Amino acid sequence: MKKEIGVFVLLVSLCIVVSILNPRFLSPTNLHNMALLIGMYGIFSIGLGLVIITGGIDLSVGSMFALQGVLLAMMLSARVSWPVAVLAILALGLGLGLLHGVLITRVKLQPFVVTLCGLLFYRGAARFISNDETKGFGEASGFEGLKNFMTGDILGVPTSFLLLLVVSAAMALLLHRSVYGRYLYAIGRNADTARYSGINTQRVEAGAYILSGGLAALAGILIAFYTNSISPSSHGNFYELYGIAAAVLGGCSLRGGEGSILGILLGTALLQVLQNLVNLLGIPSSLNFAVMGAVILLGVLADQLLKNRPAKVSTT
Amino acid sequence: MNTPILQMQGVGKRFPGVVALDNVSLQVQPGEIVALIGENGAGKSTLMKILAGVYQPDSGQISIDGNAVRIASVNDAIKYGIGFIHQELNVLDNLDVAANVYLGREPKQGGPLQLIDRATLHRNTQQYLDQLGLQFSPETALSRLSLAEQQMVEIAKTLSLNARIVIMDEPTSSLTLKETDRLLQVVRDLREKGVSIVYISHRLSEITSIADRVVVLRDGRNAGELARAEISHDRMVSLMVGRDLQRFYLPAATPTAPGYVQVKNLRTQRYPGKSVSFDIGQGEILGFAGLVGAGRSEVAQALFGVEPAHEGAVSIGDEAPFLPRNAQGAIQRGIYLVPEDRRKTGLLLDWPIRENISLPALKRYATAGLFQLVNRSREQEIAESEKESLGIKTPSVLTRAGNLSGGNQQKVVLAKWLSLEPKLIILDEPTRGIDVGAKAEIYRLMRNLADKGVAVMMISSDMEEVLNVSDRIAVMCEGALTGYLSREEATEESIMQLAVAQATDHVQAVA
Numbered sequence: 001m002k003k004e005i006g007v008f009v010l011l012v013s014l015c016i017v018v019s020i021l022n023p024r025f026l027s028p029t030n031l032h033n034m035a036l037l038i039g040m041y042g043i044f045s046i047g048l049g050l051v052i053i054t055g056g057i058d059l060s061v062g063s064m065f066a067l068q069g070v071l072l073a074m075m076l077s078a079r080v081s082w083p084v085a086v087l088a089i090l091a092l093g094l095g096l097g098l099l100h101g102v103l104i105t106r107v108k109l110q111p112f113v114v115t116l117c118g119l120l121f122y123r124g125a126a127r128f129i130s131n132d133e134t135k136g137f138g139e140a141s142g143f144e145g146l147k148n149f150m151t152g153d154i155l156g157v158p159t160s161f162l163l164l165l166v167v168s169a170a171m172a173l174l175l176h177r178s179v180y181g182r183y184l185y186a187i188g189r190n191a192d193t194a195r196y197s198g199i200n201t202q203r204v205e206a207g208a209y210i211l212s213g214g215l216a217a218l219a220g221i222l223i224a225f226y227t228n229s230i231s232p233s234s235h236g237n238f239y240e241l242y243g244i245a246a247a248v249l250g251g252c253s254l255r256g257g258e259g260s261i262l263g264i265l266l267g268t269a270l271l272q273v274l275q276n277l278v279n280l281l282g283i284p285s286s287l288n289f290a291v292m293g294a295v296i297l298l299g300v301l302a303d304q305l306l307k308n309r310p311a312k313v314s315t316t
Numbered sequence: 317m318n319t320p321i322l323q324m325q326g327v328g329k330r331f332p333g334v335v336a337l338d339n340v341s342l343q344v345q346p347g348e349i350v351a352l353i354g355e356n357g358a359g360k361s362t363l364m365k366i367l368a369g370v371y372q373p374d375s376g377q378i379s380i381d382g383n384a385v386r387i388a389s390v391n392d393a394i395k396y397g398i399g400f401i402h403q404e405l406n407v408l409d410n411l412d413v414a415a416n417v418y419l420g421r422e423p424k425q426g427g428p429l430q431l432i433d434r435a436t437l438h439r440n441t442q443q444y445l446d447q448l449g450l451q452f453s454p455e456t457a458l459s460r461l462s463l464a465e466q467q468m469v470e471i472a473k474t475l476s477l478n479a480r481i482v483i484m485d486e487p488t489s490s491l492t493l494k495e496t497d498r499l500l501q502v503v504r505d506l507r508e509k510g511v512s513i514v515y516i517s518h519r520l521s522e523i524t525s526i527a528d529r530v531v532v533l534r535d536g537r538n539a540g541e542l543a544r545a546e547i548s549h550d551r552m553v554s555l556m557v558g559r560d561l562q563r564f565y566l567p568a569a570t571p572t573a574p575g576y577v578q579v580k581n582l583r584t585q586r587y588p589g590k591s592v593s594f595d596i597g598q599g600e601i602l603g604f605a606g607l608v609g610a611g612r613s614e615v616a617q618a619l620f621g622v623e624p625a626h627e628g629a630v631s632i633g634d635e636a637p638f639l640p641r642n643a644q645g646a647i648q649r650g651i652y653l654v655p656e657d658r659r660k661t662g663l664l665l666d667w668p669i670r671e672n673i674s675l676p677a678l679k680r681y682a683t684a685g686l687f688q689l690v691n692r693s694r695e696q697e698i699a700e701s702e703k704e705s706l707g708i709k710t711p712s713v714l715t716r717a718g719n720l721s722g723g724n725q726q727k728v729v730l731a732k733w734l735s736l737e738p739k740l741i742i743l744d745e746p747t748r749g750i751d752v753g754a755k756a757e758i759y760r761l762m763r764n765l766a767d768k769g770v771a772v773m774m775i776s777s778d779m780e781e782v783l784n785v786s787d788r789i790a791v792m793c794e795g796a797l798t799g800y801l802s803r804e805e806a807t808e809e810s811i812m813q814l815a816v817a818q819a820t821d822h823v824q825a826v827a
Contacts, residue, residue, distance in 0.1 A: 178687040179678045186675060189664050196622060196661045197676040197732065198647040257666075 003251035007266040022280040039160025040222045042268040046171050047215030048243035049264040050208045055188045055256025056111035060118030061216045065236030066126035069224035073135035082143035090217045097213020101206025126232040136229040150225040160222045172261040188256030246271050319382040321346045321512050322481050327376030336362040337536045349513045351523040354533035356777035360516050369393045399479030403486040407466050414441040414454035417473045444472040464495035483514045500526050518607045520549050520816050557808035565784045566763050568803035571597025577740050577771045582628030584614040587795025596771040603786025604775040605811045611795040612775045616742045620653035621646040632739050650739030654729050662729040665718030670699035672717045673731045702731035723754020742773040759785050779808050
C-alpha cells in the first residue's frame, strides 16, 4: 500500500500544479477527454500488470492493436455483422495470449523473446492484410450503435472509463481476493516454492498472458473506434511501453511478485496527466517522451532511495 | 622428516550454535597424497574453506613451508600456492579451454586496446594440457568437453597458478569408472612432480589405492590417522564412526500396518540405470541413510512428482499404483514433501507465515463460482491452529517467514501439509541448520504424525538422527538401495558399511 500512496500523492500534487499553471486542466472537456484516454490505456495496462506480476513481460500489445484495428475495420466494411466481428477480435486476443502462454510455459521460451516476435509479426501481418493502407469505419452504417457506444458517454462519463471501472473491479477481485491471484503472486515471487506447494505453475502463468491478450483486445476495439482511422504502420506504436510504464510506476516490479490493480490505475492516470501537462503548459510536444521518461526515472529513483534508507540504518 | 609444506595446528571454528572444528591439525609433506575422510558434517569442508580463505579460524595456526601465514582471502590462498578442485565444477562453459585456464590473467598485447595475446595464451595453455596428457586443443569450447575433461581443465588452471598443494573435494563423484581411473593416474603423476594433494572422498577404495596417509575427522575433531601400510577399508570405517549418540532418543515403534506404502522399481533421472523399491508401514518412520549424492533426494523428488521418475510406481493402502508426474498428482494422493532447501523450495520468505501455510490448501476452502475467492477467515483460523499445535514461536502469524529461526521455518513448511491429512510425508534433511532444541521438537512432531497413522520417510545425513529417530533404516549408495537395518541391528558402522559398499566394488573392479 505504501507505493500506491506514494504514486497517489505524486498524482495529486501534479494535478494541483498543472491546474494552478493552467486552470483549463480542470475544465469539463479536458477532464472528460482524460477520462476517456485513461479508460483505454488502463484496460490493457492491467493486463500487462498481471503478466509483470508473474515475472514476465508482454511487448506485443501495441502491434496487436494494429492487427485488431485493421481486421475490425475490414470485417465491418465487408458487412460482417458487428457482434460477430467484436467476438472475433476478442477471440483473437485471447488466442494470441494463449499462444504466448504456451510458448513461454510449455516450450520454455523467454517472455521477452516470444512477445518481441509477436510485436514484429502482428505489425507485419496488419500491414500485409491491409495492403499497408489506412483503414477506417466510414459512415459506420450497420454498426452505428456499436461505434456510438464505444466512443460515447453514459451519463456524461466516457464508456471507456466505465469499462475500465468494471474491468478493474473484476481484476481486483481476481488478483487480490481469489486463489488464482494468490498463485500469480506466489509464482512471481518464487516459482519453485509454488511448484513444490502443488500449484500448476504453467497453467497459472499462461493464464496471465491469456488475460493480457483478452484485455488488449477489448482496449484495441476502443482505441480503433477512438482513432477512427487505422494506419497499420503506426497505429498502437509504443502502447505496450505505456502499459509497462504505468504498471512499473504503479508499483509492479519487473522481478515479479509485486503490484496491485490500484497501483496500475494510478500509474496510468499519472502518465495521462503528464501527457496532458505537456499540451496544456505549452511544452513543445517533441519533448513529450522526454518528460515521461524523466518522471518515471525520478519516480523509481525516489522509490529505490526510500527503500534503501531504513536498511542502511539497521546495519550500522 | 622434512618441513611440511602445509601445517594446520589446533584449528578451531565455531558457528552460531555449532562447533564446526575443535583443535584440528593437518600436516602435508611435499609430494604427499593425504586423504581426508569423515562422515557428512565431520568438518572436512569447513577445514578446507579455511585453507581457501573463505572462513577465518577462531583459533589455531597455519604454516606454509614452516612460515606462519594468515589466509585472509581466496587471493591469499592462490598466493601461497593452494589450489582447489571442487565437487561442483567452476568453469565457464561458454568460453574455450584457454580462456578458462587464464581467466582474469589473460596475457595482453600491450597498447591502448589491451587486446588479448592469443598466441601466448594458447601456447601457455598447451603446455599445461601436455603436462596432463590431454588430447584436446586450447581452443576447444568447454561445452564440448565431458565433465571429466572439464575437471582436467580445472586442474590445468590450478597448475597454471603454480599450485603446490591441490585440494580435491569429491573429485570423482560425477565421473565414470574409466574417468575415475584416469583422474587417479593424474593425481599420481602430480605427486611425482612434487605437488601435494589433499584428497577428500567418500569412496574408500579410491583412497586405499592412492593415499599415502589418511586423516580422519569426526565431529569436528581429529579422530585418527593411518599410515600407508595401515590403510584398510575396515580401519577407515571404524575411525569415521563412533560418535556420542545419546542426546535424542525416540523409542522405536512397530508399524500398525506394514507395507502400507509400496514403492516399486523407481528409476530416477539422476540414476536412470538403477531402480529402487521399498515399503513404509503405516505409523513407521523409515530413515534413509547414505552419503551426500547417494540419490536419496532424487527418490523423494520423484515420489513427490517434482522431478518425475522415468519409471516406477507407488501405491498407498489399497489404492491403485501410480507414478506422480507433478506435485499436484502426488498431493492428490496424500504424498507430501518437506524439501531439503526450505528457503528455496519450501517457503516464500517475503510472505507472512499465514499465507505460506495456506498456499497448498487454498483451493480446498475457496468459495465456489467463477473467481474461487480465498476464504480469509478460514485461512487465519488454520494458521493460528497450526501455530498453536506445532508450537511455532512467533508474535503473530503475519510475521514474514524469512524472519523466523530455522526451526520455526521448518515448522511452517510442515504446517503447510498437516492441514491436508498426509498419508506419506517425506522429510528431506528435516533438521539441517536447526538448533538442538528445535531438533527435538521436530522429532516429536514426526513421531506424532507416525502415531496418527502417517507413513514417514526421513532422509538424513545426520547419523545420530537416523539411529535415534528411525524405526527402520534404509541405506542408499550411488542410486541403489543397499540394505535395510532394523533399529536393533543398526549401528553407525553397519550403516557406513552399506553406504560405501558399492563405491568399493566399483573401483576394485577397475583396479
